[in-house]
Amino acid sequence: YKKIGIEKKQGQIGVDEAENIVRKLLLKAYEGNHKVMLIWMAEKMNIAASNKLLKLIEEPPEKTILLLITENENQIIDTIKSRCQVVKLFPLSENEIKSALLKLEHISENLAVKIAQQSNGNWNRALQLAHDLEGDEKFEQWFITWVRTAFRAKGNASVVNDLVGWSEAIALTGREVQKNFLQYCLEFFRQAMLKNYRADELVFLEPQLSNFSLEKFAPFVHSGNILEITNELNDAIYHIERNANAKIILLDLSIKLTRLLHQEESV
Known part of the structure; x- marks a missing residue:
C-alpha cells in the first residue's frame, strides 16, 4: 500500500476487478495451451466480486486454471470455498x-x-x-508512549486527555497502518509475557529506545491480563477492518488497557 500511495485505503477485490478477470480469461492463450489466473489474497474479495466469479470458479473454461491464494481461509465465503480444492502450505x-x-x-x-x-x-x-526497518521503530515509539500513558491514566483525568490525543494521532494514519500497528502490539505484549515467565529463549524483541526496558515492563503482562489484552487488540483489528471509526476504537482500547495494566495476577 505504501509503495503505490494508497496506505490510507484497505485492500479489496471489487466487482470491477472480478469483471476484468472474466474478460481476461475469455482471451485466447498466446503460446501455451493453458490459461492460469492467480488471485492473490482471495479473502479480500467482497460479496459482489465473489458472486461475479462464482460461475467461473464452478465451471472454468477448458484448460483454465484458477489459483486462489489466501492467508485467511475462513474469510473466504463458503460458496467460493466449497468449489475449490484446498492445498495447505505450511510456514x-x-x-x-x-x-x-x-x-x-x-x-x-x-x-x-x-x-x-x-x-x-x-x-x-x-x-x-x-x-521497512523504520516502520518498526515508529511502531515502537507509538507503543511505548501508549502503554506509559495508559498506565498513568488510572485515576488521572488530565492524562486521559493524552490518550485522546494519542488515539486521534493514530486515527489519522491509514487503516492498513493501524492494523499493522495493532499486530505489532500483539507481538510486543506476547514477548513481554514470555520475558515475565523467563522463557528467554523465545524472546527476540529488543526495544531500541534507551529509556525503555522490556524486563521492567514484563511484570505488568501476565496470566491475569494477557488473554483480555489479546482479545481487545483482536477486536480492535476486526472493527477497523470493517471501517469502524478508528478514533473511537483506539480510545476505547486505550481506556481498557488502563484497567488491564493495573490488573493483578491471580495466584
Missing part, C-alpha cells in the same frame, strides 16, 4: 527464512535471525520487516 522454518534473507537481502546475520523469529514462518512478512 517456513526460521532457518529457511534466515538463509534466504542472508542470500537475497544481504543483511547481517543478527538481523536475519531477528526477522526470521518475528515473521512466524511468513516469507512476505520477513521481506516487509527487512525493507
